[in-house]
Amino acid sequence: MEFSFINEVDGSMVKKFLQRHGVSKRLLAKVKYEGGQILVNGVEQNAIYRLKAGDQVSIVTPDEPDNPDLTPGTAPVDVVFEDDHYLVVAKPAGVPSITGVYHPTDAMSNRVKGYIKRQNYANQTVHIITRLDRDTSGLMFFAKHRYAHALMVQSHYRDSLEKRYYAVVKNDGQLADHGEIDLPIGRAEGSIVQRRVRLDGLMEAKSARTSYRIAEESEDFYLLDVRLHTGRTHQIRVHFSHLGYPLLGDDLYGGSKEEFSRQALHCHHLSFINPFTEEKVELELGMPEDMRGLLEAKIQPK
Structure with missing residues (x-):
């Protein structure tokens, strides 16, 4: 995936500039060593390149591979919201959020892994933003790539999550x-x-x-x-x-x-500011039949 920004300050170093846009050191390392690119005005540069005001900086992130230790689930996933960056699904009661010793193949992480595999998305890694207890039902929030996840833990976007x-x-x-x-x-x-x-x-x-x-x-x-x-x-x-x-x-x-x-x-309710659009996303999920x-x-x- 490619993300672009405009630099406003002469002399900014690429890595510092990207960090201000939520690109972590870990993600920069992935870009450097796993097939990504940093482009300044369309020309490949390194992380210590000095920018001029008005430069367009683009980061091309490598596709995220399948995690062989996470078994894809076969159960259907009830998608409530999805765009290129985020996925919100309805978790049934009785299903754990994450895979564990007692639930190795049918947690929500398995089910979402199966969903993204069936969709043949370029990024195949599951990123959980919010969890629910096993016997709690409702809306559960995932990121579809590591940069989307990193942005949602920044204070501005984390604080917007309700x-x-x-x-x-x-x-x-x-x-x-x-x-x-x-x-x-x-x-x-x-x-x-x-x-x-x-x-x-x-x-x-x-x-x-x-x-x-x-x-x-x-x-x-x-x-x-x-x-x-x-x-x-x-x-x-x-x-x-x-x-x-x-x-x-x-x-x-x-x-x-x-x-x-x-x-x-x-x-029943999840809302957040989408970092990629700066628009507020508000989602509602009706009460499950057993509670109603x-x-x-x-x-x-x-």
Whole structure:
């Protein structure tokens, strides 16, 4: 792929100029050693070439090869959004985001690998931007090449990323219509999986902020529309459990599986500024049938 920029300052060094446009040292090394090019006004140059104002700098990135250790999945992929740089898909509940010892062939990483292989894209490497817990359904975000991934972790574009979730908890008549939870989260003692709110600063505790509103309610349940402002492991599950409202079906954090067999959590909204167009992308995914079925008999709009 080729990406072009106009230099505005006399004397800029190519590598410093490209770094300001999100091209990492690692990507420059790939360009140098794996068949890419740096062009200035159409002429190949090296990374320490000094630029003049008005020069057009182009970087030609090498195609990204297949990862032989990642098995392509055969299950279909529900594509919600796709352009030359990004891919957003609907992840079903029960499917892990990444391949692991217990899920070597049918994680979302496998399924997306199978999709890009069937599409015969030039870049065959899977780049995950956002993950979801195995039993959480909803929108999952991928980059289609390493430069697109690198741009989305830059602060401007990372901060533009907004994720909202539907969550179902028990209705006790006491939860405020809306609110914000700003409590640090760290590992729970004796577990490599479980987290908890930690006010002691121990166990790698990090700041975590979650806001919510009650979207709908029934006699038995609240349907919460939850926004993540940080991305800590199990953040929504931990924060609401700490308040005394564990998610339905989330027995790791005190929820009951009697009415629902998985954690009642679904990523329904994803928005971000596309670095290549500077336009805002806003995506919505309807609630899955299992969560809607739980609610629709008795739910009332809030």
